[in-house]
Amino acid sequence: MDETTLDKIEPGNAAVVTRVGRHGHGRRRLMAMGMVPGTEIEVLRKAPLGDPVEYRIKGYSLSMRKADAADIEVRPNGGVNGFSRPMATIPEGDTGRIVGLHAGKGLARKLERMGFSLGSEIRILRTGRGRLKVELDGSEVAVGKGMAMKIMVEPL
Amino acid sequence: MARETYRIALSGNPNVGKTTVFNAITGARQHVGNWPGVTVEHMVGKKRFRGVDLEVVDLPGTYSLTAYSADEVVTRDFIIDERPDVVVQVVDASNMERNLYLTTQLMELGTRVVIALNMVDIADARGDTIDTGRMEEFLEIPVVKTVGSKGEGIDELLNVIIDEARLGPHHEHEIGYGEELEETIAHLVRIVARDRKIKDRYPLRWVAVKLLEGDENVLSKLKGSPVERQVRRFLKKVDQVEIEAVMADKRYEAINAVLPQVCTRCVIRMSPSDMIDRVLTNKYLGIPIFLALMWGAFELTFTVAAPFMSMIDIGLGHLASAIHANVAHEGLASLLADGILGGVGFVLIFMPNIFILFLLLAILEDSGYMSRAAFIMDRLMYKLGLHGKSFIPMLMGFGCNVPAIMATRSIEDRKDRLITILVNPFMACGARLPVFVLFAGAFFGRTAGAVIFSLYVLGIVVAIVTAKLLRTTVLKGRPAPFIMELPPYRLPTVRTSVLHMWDHGRMYLKKAGTIILLGAIIMWFLASYPAGVSYGSGSSYAGMIGRTVAPFFAPIGLDWRIAVALLFGFFAKEFVVGSLGVLYGVGDTDSGAITDALRSESGIEPVHAYGAMAFTLLYLPCLATVSVIRKETGSWRWTMFSVLYGVAIAWTIAFAIVRIGVMLGYG
Numbered sequence: 001m002d003e004t005t006l007d008k009i010e011p012g013n014a015a016v017v018t019r020v021g022r023h024g025h026g027r028r029r030l031m032a033m034g035m036v037p038g039t040e041i042e043v044l045r046k047a048p049l050g051d052p053v054e055y056r057i058k059g060y061s062l063s064m065r066k067a068d069a070a071d072i073e074v075r076p077n078g079g080v081n082g083f084s085r086p087m088a089t090i091p092e093g094d095t096g097r098i099v100g101l102h103a104g105k106g107l108a109r110k111l112e113r114m115g116f117s118l119g120s121e122i123r124i125l126r127t128g129r130g131r132l133k134v135e136l137d138g139s140e141v142a143v144g145k146g147m148a149m150k151i152m153v154e155p156l
Numbered sequence: 157m158a159r160e161t162y163r164i165a166l167s168g169n170p171n172v173g174k175t176t177v178f179n180a181i182t183g184a185r186q187h188v189g190n191w192p193g194v195t196v197e198h199m200v201g202k203k204r205f206r207g208v209d210l211e212v213v214d215l216p217g218t219y220s221l222t223a224y225s226a227d228e229v230v231t232r233d234f235i236i237d238e239r240p241d242v243v244v245q246v247v248d249a250s251n252m253e254r255n256l257y258l259t260t261q262l263m264e265l266g267t268r269v270v271i272a273l274n275m276v277d278i279a280d281a282r283g284d285t286i287d288t289g290r291m292e293e294f295l296e297i298p299v300v301k302t303v304g305s306k307g308e309g310i311d312e313l314l315n316v317i318i319d320e321a322r323l324g325p326h327h328e329h330e331i332g333y334g335e336e337l338e339e340t341i342a343h344l345v346r347i348v349a350r351d352r353k354i355k356d357r358y359p360l361r362w363v364a365v366k367l368l369e370g371d372e373n374v375l376s377k378l379k380g381s382p383v384e385r386q387v388r389r390f391l392k393k394v395d396q397v398e399i400e401a402v403m404a405d406k407r408y409e410a411i412n413a414v415l416p417q418v419c420t421r422c423v424i425r426m427s428p429s430d431m432i433d434r435v436l437t438n439k440y441l442g443i444p445i446f447l448a449l450m451w452g453a454f455e456l457t458f459t460v461a462a463p464f465m466s467m468i469d470i471g472l473g474h475l476a477s478a479i480h481a482n483v484a485h486e487g488l489a490s491l492l493a494d495g496i497l498g499g500v501g502f503v504l505i506f507m508p509n510i511f512i513l514f515l516l517l518a519i520l521e522d523s524g525y526m527s528r529a530a531f532i533m534d535r536l537m538y539k540l541g542l543h544g545k546s547f548i549p550m551l552m553g554f555g556c557n558v559p560a561i562m563a564t565r566s567i568e569d570r571k572d573r574l575i576t577i578l579v580n581p582f583m584a585c586g587a588r589l590p591v592f593v594l595f596a597g598a599f600f601g602r603t604a605g606a607v608i609f610s611l612y613v614l615g616i617v618v619a620i621v622t623a624k625l626l627r628t629t630v631l632k633g634r635p636a637p638f639i640m641e642l643p644p645y646r647l648p649t650v651r652t653s654v655l656h657m658w659d660h661g662r663m664y665l666k667k668a669g670t671i672i673l674l675g676a677i678i679m680w681f682l683a684s685y686p687a688g689v690s691y692g693s694g695s696s697y698a699g700m701i702g703r704t705v706a707p708f709f710a711p712i713g714l715d716w717r718i719a720v721a722l723l724f725g726f727f728a729k730e731f732v733v734g735s736l737g738v739l740y741g742v743g744d745t746d747s748g749a750i751t752d753a754l755r756s757e758s759g760i761e762p763v764h765a766y767g768a769m770a771f772t773l774l775y776l777p778c779l780a781t782v783s784v785i786r787k788e789t790g791s792w793r794w795t796m797f798s799v800l801y802g803v804a805i806a807w808t809i810a811f812a813i814v815r816i817g818v819m820l821g822y823g
Contacts, residue, residue: 020401026637031404032220033639034254038405045433048442049535052544052638054433058253061429061642063531065538068637088416104405130413149412 004076006041006069011053014042014077016102021071030072034058037104038150040077087122088132088148090155095123100152107150114141116151161209162321163238167231167262168246169255170217171524171643173274176304176652177246178214181314198230199659205314213240219254221261223373225568235267236358241321244313246272249279249286249301250644252419253411259295260331260407266359268326271299272313277306284419291418305649330361333406337399341365344390351381369403370396429524429644437528446532449525450551453516457509457555458586464508472501490684491677494691499676503669506556509586511661513555517548517563518656522648526566527640534638540620541627543567543635546576550619553583554612557781559664561788569636575626577788578798579619581777584612587729591772594733598751599765607766611773618774618805671783675727683724683738691738698723699739712771712810713764726776763817767810774806 009015017039020027034057035041042056052065077100084099098120101108115136116122125133125140132148134141143151166181168174182201199214215234216227223229235243243262247255262269271291279286288299298316302309332338344364349355354363358377366374367387375391378384436445476493483489520526526548534544542550545567552560560580567573584592592611596604627633682698689696694703694716702720709719717739725732733750740753754760760768776799777785786795 026224026639028222028224028400029219029637029639031401032222032224032257033641034257034408036401036405036408039408044430045437046439047437047531047535048439049532051535051538052531054437054531054642058251060251060254060644061433063527063638063640063642065534065638068639086412086416088412089420129417144413145416146409146413149416 003073006043006055006064006072006074007053007066009043009074009076011043011045014040015074016040016077016100017072018075018104019073021073026068027071030068033062035072038102038107040100040102040152041074084152084154086149087124087134087143087151087153088145090124090153092124092127094155095121096153096155097121098151099154102150102152107147111147111151114143115139116143121156122153159209160207161211162241162318164210164212164317164321165215165234165238165240165243166212166246167215167243167258168217168274169219169248169258171641172217172246172248172251172255173304174214174217174246175656176649177244177272177274177302177310177313178212179652179655180302180304180307180310181210182212203314205311206318208318210314210317213238218258220258221265222369223371226570227568229373232265235262235265239267241268242270242317243267244270244272244317246274246302246304249273249276250282250284252286253408253415256411256415257407259297260410263295263297264330264359264362264365266326266362268320268323269297270313270316270320271295271297272302272304272309273299274302274304276301276309277303287418291414294414294418305652331407331410333365333403337368337402337406340368340394340399344368344387347383347386347390348378351378351383354378354381354383365403367391368394368396369400432645433528433642436525437532442532446529449520450529453513453520454555456516457513461508461512465505468501468504468508472497472504487684487687490691491680494684495677495680496673498680499673503665503672507661507665510556510559510664511657513552513559514660514664515653515657517552518653518660519648522646522653522656524643524645527642530638530640531642538635538638541623541635542576543569543572544638544640546572549576549580550583553580553585555586557581557583557585557777558784559660561781561784562660562663564788571631571633572635574789574794575623575631577785578626578794578801579622581781581785581798581802582615582619582622582774584615584773585729587778588773590730591725591732592769594736594750595754595765595769598754599760599762607769611769614770614809615773618809622801622805672728672780675779679724679727679731694720694739708807712767712807712814713760714768714771715758715760718758718760718768722772722775725772725778727779729772729778732772761822763814763822766817767814770813771806771810774809775803777802 003018004015006015006017017035017037019037020030020035039057044054044056044061046053047063052063053069054061054063056062087096087098090096098116098118100118101111101116103111120136123135125135131142131144134143166174166178178199178201182203198216201212201214203210203212213234215231218225218228218231221228221232234240245255245259245262247259259269259271273286273288276286286301288301291299298320300309300313300316302313304310333341341361341364344367345360348363348367349360354360354377363374368391375387378387435441476497479493479497480489483492517526520529529548530544533547537544537546546564549560549563552563557580560583561577564573564576564580567576589608592608593604596607600607679698682701683691683696685697689699693699698720699716702716702723705723706716706719709715717736720739721732721735724735736754737750740750740757754765776782782795782799785798786792789795
């Protein structure tokens, strides 16, 4: 999956934020509004004159000029898939397939090392307070809920 | 014994129904206040509940408490300096993740927080279930479900607020930023703690976190402190940009650790808003729908207001005759009827217009369309050196510049807002139309319509050129980034829209009203004295002033009478017509007679008439506009700039029109 910038993603597609540019004028506001590495962002539509663009992030609509979106590095996530949801929201006993990792570079690598790679099947064994136990390729893995929010799963 | 009194601050993201909760708590007992030192206004309301007096302060809507915008700085300064007993955060139950980010910021300030989980009806309807008990447990913050628009949950909210307020100052609970960062924070806390003054006034951990995030505003609070140099040296060693990103990430991580445990199905994808947006911001339909809505709003404003305006006009006319008939002293009668009543009349006669305009704007705003309008127009406005949010104020300028300038408040960036304010007077407001109609009718006959239209275009061109000019000189820089939430469409409630209208209308009345009244009295005096002169004639003070400034108008071919009329026009531009009537001795009501007098007596040619109209369009903003510019910019310098720039540009353009016209053989 090649890295690109948000302005290059066409409407109807989604991407995962990997970095918010260091020099962007509105960087602080963007981060407060949820533009942190690992967040999934969907490109909804362009304004009638072609700019700005409407995005969906963390369940709400945000608009931004393309020039500002060019400061945001993303990893394309393909077409928008209405079925995937964070692993932390899958009920106990259910199974699913990993379809996306909403994480920055570092965490994505860490998750992949733990075995959470795209396409793997998981089954939720137990959900508890801050953690959940998951069956992954026949072995048992414990993972924090924060992290489990970043693993996108398509229920099976 | 003094009554038990607590001070409550209401905070929250924009578009979460904060105002409806505020209204539901305080009802009609509110007033507008100003923040010390800044022009951002705020509402304060009072409520007596269970024998306790509550003072409720409505803080601006913010997403965070960084130093990104004035609103955010105002909010956190209020919490730090005024130490409210409880800060209520209104949270949109259907968008918890982003809303809770502000909660993490409030927690860091060490203040006592209560969450009003608002609009739970929408979340319920969507099938979300929110476990407030668990939420309270995780956040260590009381949570109350409310529906502000229906007043549900408000009593319980007040109960919880009072219980919390009685607990006194708050213990600290906070977000952990991970071992490495925590060490850095602890180190910085130790340095800052050496300054007693800072230690007593600010939550130290918060200061350290903000400093590490590169918050200039907090750094400036350390100015002159004995630890300032040490802090600066410490900050040089760390990568603030990186730390800021990590902190934002950690806060969201903390939220995401809690959210799935208190809320099921709180992530949605398709919403009705999305469907509506597909039409309203459609590539082909978006702009036509937008233009139709704007045109409709203007039509409605003027057609609905018209009968009310004539009613007020007739009523005032009767009142004036009654005064003249019953007050024996002629000077006093004139002061009452022509001066004071005239002034009040001007305020009253525009009231229907202003109120209807504000009501329509409130509906557009509350429905969520306003931000779409900015979204649609941003590209065009950006090219002109403005911001998407500048468009609505510019458009409103064609109605009246006073509410238009007040509407610039939605523009966050100071430079963007200042430019929008300064170019607004060039949008030809409704009051200038009668002047155009008079001159164009008298001198251009059949082409009058085209001539008037060209004046509107001239105003727009001057506004654009001025915006460009300011952008490249004194207010250098690019317009602020367009990072704006497009809130979900909602059906505006009658109560909220009417209250919204009333708030703005009242502000207009207070600001424009007092100043116009004052102006009208001054004008009456200038027109009626020295004693014995006939009202507004050449021998009155006004006439004298007119003759004094006449040489200024000579190069553009206008005589002293027009100079006097333009002087009166400063108080309100529509005075120009009436004043001309008086000065040409034909009475101030018969526009046909004024037309004839202008044609035969003034000695001006069509080219001069066009110059006079251009001058009327561009010169001084009227008195009410000047006062509102002063209020909204908070600066006499910019106000003076606006006045002087207007006069200079008006004279230059009128001069150019006349010279070029004469050269081409007209006149």
